[in-house]
Amino acid sequence: MENRKIQTNWNVITGGPCTGKTTLVDLLAKRGYKTTVEFARHYIDMQEIKGRTVEEIRKNKKEFQLNVLKMQIAKESSLDPHEQVFLDRALPDAMAYYQFLGLKYDDILLEECHKYAYHKIFILDRLPLTNDYARLEDESEQVRIHNLIISVYESLHFPLVHVPVIPPEERVDFILKNI
Numbered sequence: 001m002e003n004r005k006i007q008t009n010w011n012v013i014t015g016g017p018c019t020g021k022t023t024l025v026d027l028l029a030k031r032g033y034k035t036t037v038e039f040a041r042h043y044i045d046m047q048e049i050k051g052r053t054v055e056e057i058r059k060n061k062k063e064f065q066l067n068v069l070k071m072q073i074a075k076e077s078s079l080d081p082h083e084q085v086f087l088d089r090a091l092p093d094a095m096a097y098y099q100f101l102g103l104k105y106d107d108i109l110l111e112e113c114h115k116y117a118y119h120k121i122f123i124l125d126r127l128p129l130t131n132d133y134a135r136l137e138d139e140s141e142q143v144r145i146h147n148l149i150i151s152v153y154e155s156l157h158f159p160l161v162h163v164p165v166i167p168p169e170e171r172v173d174f175i176l177k178n179i
Contacts (some may be wrong), residue, residue, distance in 0.1 A: 005117035008081040011179060012090040013154070016123035016146025020168060024124070027172045036079075036154040038088040039071040040064075061101045069094045071161055073112050081116070086175075090118060096148035100141075113156065120176050121158045123150055125165045 013021050013028075021040055030037045043064070047057045058064055072091055079085055091113045097104055126146055153160055161178045163171055 006081050007117045008079075008085075008119060009077075009083060010079065010081070010085045010087055010118050011089070011175070012087045012118050012121045012153075012158075013124065013175070014089050014093055014121060014149055016126060016142045016144075016149060018128070018142060019124035019126055019146070021088050021124060023168050024171055024175070025086055027168055028175075032147045033171070034083060036075055036083045036085065036087045039075070040068045040089075043068050043071060049094070063102055065094060065101065065103060065120065066106065069106070069109060069112075073108070076112075080167055085117075087118075090121075091114065091116070091147055092152050092158075092170060095152045096145060099148050099152075100145050118158055120179060122154045122158045122163050122178075123153070124161055124163045124171070127165060 002130055013025055014131065015021060022041075025035045025038075044054060044057055046053070067093070072089070072094065076087075076091060091109075094109055095105065098109065126142065150160070161175075163174055
């Protein structure tokens, strides 16, 4: 595996379930910044349009993770590394979810997670858990996923910035001041 990374001007907004990632990415988009969607939710939405239930979609964990990973890879490979972009999760998040689910890493996962050098990783501090149609984890799983995400990004030696729990607009201001 090649160790050289493509240096990017991409900032990752991440954290466990229910940390406010999508809210912040939406606010950044409203302020005119280029952003990406969160692909697990996007994949679920696309499959539901095809008539599948969330339970059917998530039943095969490996297939679900691999399909989400492929969407993330396609998106990141289409981005200009020099353009400032805020990603709602990034490829290394998949490593945390694979660990959480007890899945063996795919070669493509390892290769892609070592491909890009992200500018900064913004880890959002946890908010109270609220479940919806796509978010099914309980609080202990939320904490475990959150900690795995931090561990993965630390192991890849990316610059981390922890974003405190403050009102969403103030979180956006905090992120923009810490780029």
